[in-house]
Amino acid sequence: MQLIKPLYWVLVATCLAINPLHAAEDQQDDRKEAQQDAPETEGPHGGLLLQQEDATVELQIFEQDVPPEYRAWVTKDGTPVTEDVDLNVQLTRLGGQEDTFDFxxxxDYWLGNGVVTEPHSFDVEVTLALDGKQYQWQWESHEGRTRIAADIAEKAGIRTTEAGPGSIERTLTTYGRLTTASEQIARVRARFPGVITRVNVRLGDRVAKGDRLAQVESNESLKTYDLRSPIDGVVVERQVSVGEIAGEQPLFAIADLTTLWAELQVFPGQRSEVEVDQNVHFKAEGVDQQASVNHLLPSPDNAPYTLARVEVDNPEGALSPGLLVTAEIVVETVEVPLAVDNRALQSFRDWTVVFIQVDDAYEIRPLELGRSDGTLTEVLGGLQAGDRYVVENSYLIKADIEKSGASHDH
Structure with a gap:
């Protein structure tokens, strides 16, 4: 297995604009130092050849059509040994986990008792007891690992969090439109019939309660009186101009748009799962809100769906009635013992991985994943509760490891 001890010159060059050549030289020096005690000779079966005095062990991680397993061939003075061997491999992984294999x-070969789980990145200790003598080999075999100093990680915006339980939401996607509730619209009429002598507002103007909208000269008293807004809101209708006669018809409509309603179409196949008070993730025009289902109503004109009405806050007026919207109605929440933030997930070779952190070391953890709601994903294997993993800017760790040329040779 080729040794890799990558550093962080990609991040340093990108984030701190230092001389990348200097960083690359440091990286080469570190690799050279780390490889001094590493076995480099390849045996006849393609494994690492460990030699000491009269004993030789060829050790291979075999993974062709089987889960990765250790296979070994032991010889003494060039003669294969097939019995009375005590061979042990101990792997110490980043974070202190130890995997032990007896053979x-x-x-045809000596077989280790277990699966060599990914990543194949560990400190290796091999011990052999043969004919009353003890032999031992130790080396580092790291892949998918890099080291980044804390100050560099801080400046690069790399953030970690602790793996633990989470809530996975199952949702239904629904679509609809924004509307204004009738009770939020005030229609203004003349108190007495007369002639409009002045109009103070235009369509779309914002008005406060008590603002003058227009002036009317009464037909009976010939006195002028004001029409004022009864609420804060926006002028959404104006049906009058100077000189026209004001009768009983509405002259203005003022709408309070600080709250709107999303009317979402729930079709028969979805209806059994939708209830009042369920949480809703609402999106429209760059606005992302959490809300809840307030009412379930029959659709107008006997259309084949139910309307789920959701109150939508609109304090800045960014949304308008008639706008098409998308909403995710949460129909089930499942508590899972282990979940990760989706921002942490990266593709690496054929895996989906996160990068765990131990001190200033970062390493891949291939994951077996379960359910996901787009924000969190359930973890079925590959990570332990309490592990710290990179949640922000994890792509920088991936880039650094790939730049270092991390291999998967055994």
Missing amino acids: AFQG
Whole structure:
């Protein structure tokens, strides 16, 4: 297995604009130092050849059509040894986890008792007891790992969080339009019939309660009186101009648009799962809100759907009636023992991974994933509760590891 001890010159060059050549030289020096005690000779079966005095062990991680497993071939003075061997491999992973493998002879080779789980990145210790003598080999075999100093990580915006339980939401996607409730619209009429002598507002103007909208000269008293807005809102209708006669018809409509209603179409196949008070993730025109289902109403004109009405806050007036909207109605929430933030997930070789952090070291963790709601994803394997993983700017860790040329040779 080729040794890799990547540093962080990609991040340093990108984030701190230092000399990348200097960083690359440092990286090469570190690799050279780390490889001094690493076995480099390849045996006849393609494994690492460990030699000491009269004993030789060829050790291979075999993964062709089987889960990765250790296979070994032991010789003494060039003669294969098939019995009375005590062979042990101990792997110490980033974070302190230890995996131990004992071996039994299988006819052609010695087989380790277990799966060598990914990533194949660890400190290796091999011990062999043969004919009353003890042999030992130790080396570092790291892949998918890099080291980044804390100050560099801070400046690069790399943030971590602790893996733990989470709530996965199952949602239904619905569509609809924004409307204004009738009780939020005030229609202004003349108190007495007369001639409009002045109009103070235009369509779309914002008005406060008590603002003058127009002046009317009464037909009976010939006195002028004011028409004033009864609420804060926006002028959404203006049906009058100077010189026209004001009778019983509405002259203005003022709408309070600080609150709107989303009327979402729930079709028969969805109806059994939708209830009042369920949470709703609402999106429209760049606005992302959390709300809840307030009412379930029959659709107008006997259309084949139910209307789920959702109150939508609109304090800045960014949304307008008639706008098409998308909403995710939360129909089920499942508590899972382990979940990760989706921002942390990266593709690496054939895996989906996160990058765990131990001190200033970062390393891939291939994951077995379960349910997801777009924000959190359930983890079924590959990560432990309490592990710290990179949640922000994880792509920088991926880029650094890939730039270092991390290999998967055994």
